[in-house]
Amino acid sequence: xxxxxxxxxxxxxxxxxxxxxxxxxxxxxxxxxxxxxxxxxxxxxxxxxxxxxxxxxxxxxxxxxxxxxxxxxxxxxxxxxxxxxxxxxxxxxxxxxxxxxxxxxxxxxxxxxxxxxxxxxxxxxxxxxxxxxxxxxxxxxxxxxxxxxxxxxxxxxxxxxxxxxxxxxxxxxxxxxxxxxxxxxxxxxxxxxxxxxxxxxxxxxxxxxxxxxxxxxxxxxxxxxxxxxxxxxxxxxxxxxxxxxxxxxxxx
Numbered sequence: 001x002x003x004x005x006x007x008x009x010x011x012x013x014x015x016x017x018x019x020x021x022x023x024x025x026x027x028x029x030x031x032x033x034x035x036x037x038x039x040x041x042x043x044x045x046x047x048x049x050x051x052x053x054x055x056x057x058x059x060x061x062x063x064x065x066x067x068x069x070x071x072x073x074x075x076x077x078x079x080x081x082x083x084x085x086x087x088x089x090x091x092x093x094x095x096x097x098x099x100x101x102x103x104x105x106x107x108x109x110x111x112x113x114x115x116x117x118x119x120x121x122x123x124x125x126x127x128x129x130x131x132x133x134x135x136x137x138x139x140x141x142x143x144x145x146x147x148x149x150x151x152x153x154x155x156x157x158x159x160x161x162x163x164x165x166x167x168x169x170x171x172x173x174x175x176x177x178x179x180x181x182x183x184x185x186x187x188x189x190x191x192x193x194x195x196x197x198x199x200x201x202x203x204x205x206x207x208x209x210x211x212x213x214x215x216x217x218x219x220x221x222x223x224x225x226x227x228x229x230x231x232x233x234x235x236x237x238x239x240x241x242x243x244x245x246x247x248x249x250x251x252x
Contacts, residue, residue, distance in 0.1 A: 032078035039072025090115020138220040169224035
């Protein structure tokens, strides 16, 4: 009889493990969820071949891919609290990548291969999770930032509305992290030189990470060349920008 109870107890424990453990593991793998969508949005869950319509509060896992149709929009909230929105006719994929140089640390990698993306990245003081955005021509490391991306095979445009973004060309520097900021050294006074002629703006090669701040934009092409300019962060002549600003304000 004792042996029977012992076997019965072991079977109960094993059955409980089968039921609870997969659920717990799947919960741990979730890195965000869909908090808003409109129009035609389809998702290809990691490890599957079929595309299916999304649903509100659908959890996202590393490796999931999403596409948006015409006049469609999608909002994702990650477990870090960061918000990412994908515009119409876009292709988007998300990964969770462990950082080898920091224990128990990871970063979300967003791949926008085509279309528009708006990122409101919170947690500026958090070191446990960062957001990296990749396009066909550029890679961006962002934290505590509001950024707008236009991605295509021929060019990526990045607009910073708040904070700062580190940007590099995909060519040659994809896996090289941006260097830490160095303290400013105060130089001794020197004699002021006479003014000299300054060359006009031109494209240069983006061989290393460069930083752009609020009110600045950068365009990066496949050959690694880039150009920068200023823009008005308060301008709302673009309907996509206007909607995202209103959405951000509503979520505050």
